[in-house]
Amino acid sequence: MQVYADNAATTKLSKTALDAMMPYLTDIYGNASSLYRIGQEAHHGVQAAREKIAKALNAQTSEIYFTSGGSEADNWAIKGVAELMAKKGKKHIITSSFEHHAVLHTVKRLEEQGFEITYLPVYENGIVHVQDVRDAIREDTALVTIMYANNEIGTIQPIPEIGAVCHEKGVLFHTDAVQAAGHVPLDVKAQNIDLLSMSAHKFHGPKGIGALYCKQGVRLPNLIEGGAQERGRRAGTESVYAMVGMAAALEESCAHMEENAAKMRKLRDRLIDGLLKIEASHLNGDRQNRLPGNVNVSFEGVEGESLLLYLDMKGVSASSGSACTSGSLDPSHVLLAIGLPHEIAHGSLRLSLCESNTEEEVDYIIACVPEIIERLRSMSPLWERIQKERGNQ
Amino acid sequence: MEYSEKVMEHFARPHNVGKIEDADGVGEVGNAKCGDIMKMYIKVDDGIITDVKFNTYGCASAIATSSMATDMIKGKPVSEALKLTNQAVVEALDGLPAVKIHCSVLAEEAIKAAVKDYYDKNGIEYDPALFKEDSCHYEHHHAQ
Numbered sequence: 001m002q003v004y005a006d007n008a009a010t011t012k013l014s015k016t017a018l019d020a021m022m023p024y025l026t027d028i029y030g031n032a033s034s035l036y037r038i039g040q041e042a043h044h045g046v047q048a049a050r051e052k053i054a055k056a057l058n059a060q061t062s063e064i065y066f067t068s069g070g071s072e073a074d075n076w077a078i079k080g081v082a083e084l085m086a087k088k089g090k091k092h093i094i095t096s097s098f099e100h101h102a103v104l105h106t107v108k109r110l111e112e113q114g115f116e117i118t119y120l121p122v123y124e125n126g127i128v129h130v131q132d133v134r135d136a137i138r139e140d141t142a143l144v145t146i147m148y149a150n151n152e153i154g155t156i157q158p159i160p161e162i163g164a165v166c167h168e169k170g171v172l173f174h175t176d177a178v179q180a181a182g183h184v185p186l187d188v189k190a191q192n193i194d195l196l197s198m199s200a201h202k203f204h205g206p207k208g209i210g211a212l213y214c215k216q217g218v219r220l221p222n223l224i225e226g227g228a229q230e231r232g233r234r235a236g237t238e239s240v241y242a243m244v245g246m247a248a249a250l251e252e253s254c255a256h257m258e259e260n261a262a263k264m265r266k267l268r269d270r271l272i273d274g275l276l277k278i279e280a281s282h283l284n285g286d287r288q289n290r291l292p293g294n295v296n297v298s299f300e301g302v303e304g305e306s307l308l309l310y311l312d313m314k315g316v317s318a319s320s321g322s323a324c325t326s327g328s329l330d331p332s333h334v335l336l337a338i339g340l341p342h343e344i345a346h347g348s349l350r351l352s353l354c355e356s357n358t359e360e361e362v363d364y365i366i367a368c369v370p371e372i373i374e375r376l377r378s379m380s381p382l383w384e385r386i387q388k389e390r391g392n393q
Numbered sequence: 394m395e396y397s398e399k400v401m402e403h404f405a406r407p408h409n410v411g412k413i414e415d416a417d418g419v420g421e422v423g424n425a426k427c428g429d430i431m432k433m434y435i436k437v438d439d440g441i442i443t444d445v446k447f448n449t450y451g452c453a454s455a456i457a458t459s460s461m462a463t464d465m466i467k468g469k470p471v472s473e474a475l476k477l478t479n480q481a482v483v484e485a486l487d488g489l490p491a492v493k494i495h496c497s498v499l500a501e502e503a504i505k506a507a508v509k510d511y512y513d514k515n516g517i518e519y520d521p522a523l524f525k526e527d528s529c530h531y532e533h534h535h536a537q
Contacts (some may be wrong), residue, residue: 303428305452306404313405322452323428331428343425379410380450381432382425 002315003361007202007293008151008179008352009319013245014204020248021206024241032238033227042240049240049247056254057196057213058187065212065230066243070178071102072223073197073212076234077174078106078145080220081195082115085142085172094118094136094144096128098337100151102197103176107145115142125286126155126338133162137169144173148180148196152321152334152350153285154294156184163192172218178202178210182253183261183291188213200242204354205249209242260355264292267353267362271295274366275349278373280386284335284348293353296321298340301383302347302376304331310372311349316365321348343382396453397487403457408464411446418514420506423499429455431503433463437511440470447503454493461485462500475508475523477501 004012024045030038032046047061054061067073082093093107097119107117118136120128128146137144144166149156159175166173174195177186182203188196195218199210214220226235253260272283272295280300299307304320311318321332323346330336331345340348351365377383396404416434423430429451436444445467447459462482466474479497483489489497509524511517 301450303451303455306456309404309453341426342428346425346428376450379407379448379456381421381430381448382450384448 001361001364003357003364004317005351005353005357005361005365006317006319007354008154008291008350010201010207011204011354012356013201013206014249014252016252017205017245017249021241021245024244028240032240033229042238045240045244046238049243052247052251053211056181056186056250058189059213060216062231063188063213063216065214065234066238066246067197067210067212067223067234068208069201069210070100070176070197070199073199073210074100074102074145074174074176075106076212076220076223077195077197077214078103078143079110080223081143081172081174081218082110083221084219086115090140090142091115092118092138092141094120094133094141094146096120096122096146096157096337098122098126098150098152098334099145099147100176100178103145103147104333120146122155122337124339125289126150126153126284126334127286127289128157128162130158130161130165134165134169137165137171141169141171144171146173146175148175148177148186149184149291150285150334151179152332153296153338154179154291154352155285156180156289156291159193160191163194166194167192179291182250183257183293185257188215194218200246200249203249203253205246206242209239209246211246256355261292263355264353264357267357267359268293268295270359271351271353271362271365272297274362275369278370282344284338284340291352293357295351295353296348298335298344298348299373300344300347301380301386302373304346304348306376307347307349307369307372310375311365311368314368314372316368319350319352321350322346394490394492396457396490399461399485399487400454400457400489403460403486404453407456407460409446409460409467410448412448413444413446416446416507418507418509418511420503420508420510422502422506423451423455425450428452429496429499431455431459431499433459433503433507435466435474435504435507435511437471440472442466442469442471442474445507451496451499452493454489454496455499457486458482458489458496458500459503462497462504466504471508471511474504477504 030042032042181198194215196213201207223234284296304322335345413434417437418435421432432448434446445463449459479501482497
């Protein structure tokens with residue numbers, strides 16, 4: 001059986017998105033800036049896509065900027081606001097310790113340029129405390145940037161409440177909603193969001209396209225100089241098919257959000273319960289406040305890369321936060337941020353489901369994992385040591 | 394990052410997995426914090442390694458290098474096992490990704506640790522220079 005359970009990494013392009021894109025990959029090849037008919041047809045495609053995305057966020061069309069994806073949107077939002085605010089002498093940024101690297105590496109760069117960064121703790125359950133945000137805001141705070149939902153452990157942050165605190169204090173609030181868009185209801189007005197990043201391929205849209213919502217009145221500096229595209233702020237001929245595909249995928253995801261989420265939650269909980277039956281296993285991240293499709297479990301005494309490669313041999317695609325899969329010295333910064341010791345973080349397995357996964361597939365995973373864990377533990381000197389320590393207690 | 398077919402073969406069906414209860418030498422290297430521990434057991438008869446087993450906690454390349462390195466010293470004189478280099482293990486596996494080279498270093502060190510244990514237990518004299526002090530394998534990590 002082949003089971004794709006890495007939807008937090010990327011998703012399959014939906015049929016609806018593909019069908020919406022095809023005309024722009026074939027007949028409607030005009031440049032959206034051109035005045036003749038196929039140029040104008042392309043232009044209409046871009047405008048309709050922007051309207052759909054704005055509607056999904058409860059924003060104005062003039063507040064949506066297309067980007068190449070989530071990382072670009074994060075970079076633009078954070079560096080842009082930093083540049084604006086530095087002119088007013090505000091050089092302090094608040095973020096959390098378990099943001100995506102697109103945010104963490106960006107604030108790190110700003111730190112090198114003289115900004116001061118506060119990294120809020122995320123506690124054992126992987127959730128930022130609103131009071132910590134309030135306490136961290138200073139006179140010179142330029143921006144608060146907190147992710148909507150974590151990409152590894154799926155925990156959903158108290159975004160409306162954080163936004164409310166920011167607005168009360170007169171500070172701009174950005175959220176990296178790459179994992180949330182298309183999966184949980186977003187409303188930039190009701191949720192007090194000033195800037196928001198999203199990426200199409202996380203909700204069955206194409207890769208290479210994303211968007212930044214930037215509230216009217218926030219004059220972000222231009223990202224790319226050139227033509228008048230994206231109101232002159234991000235020049236370059238539009239990738240019309242990608243924009244159209246993103247909009248179609250988002251519209252579809254939002255239209256079925258409730259039923260999809262209900263289905264995924266049921267599968268997720270079945271999978272979590274099944275995996276936690278394995279001895280010395282732990283769920284990472286809050287059980288309730290988590291994305292409908294996210295499962296993240298650590299198994300003591302095993303290493304994550306071996307686990308996911310053996311799973312791959314069984315046809316299951318998953319991911320891990322071990323050092324070996326991150327290609328660095330340390331295991332995932334997210335797992336360390338919620339206080340896991342290195343050796344437990346190395347043994348993590350992330351399975352991220354989508355609405356097309358089935359109960360049969362979940363049961364297949366639940367059947368495969370225990371024998372792999374057993375096999376890895378039977379040759380693990382670490383597991384032997386853990387067993388001895390337990391026995392001695 | 395991509396593994397060679399050889400690495401995947403040895404990972405999928407590793408050779409010499411297990412323990413030797415009455416081993417003549419046991420060596421353990423690595424640590425849990427780094428994400429890999431290798432433990433090797435050797436049985437020595439008349440200066441020849443007649444049997445070797447390993448237990449490894451770690452990634453696919455840690456398991457594959459343990460499997461290959463144990464294959465390479467089985468049936469060989471102890472003196473020859475000591476000459477096994479991590480490069481030889483890497484070559485036998487048709488290469489390892491740069492970030493995984495430290496696994497082959499661990500395999501070399503685990504064999505040396507097992508031989509040293511055998512020497513110590515049997516009162517066999519040796520040149521201490523043969524066995525470098527436990528080098529933390531963090532040094533062998535390569536940034537991507």
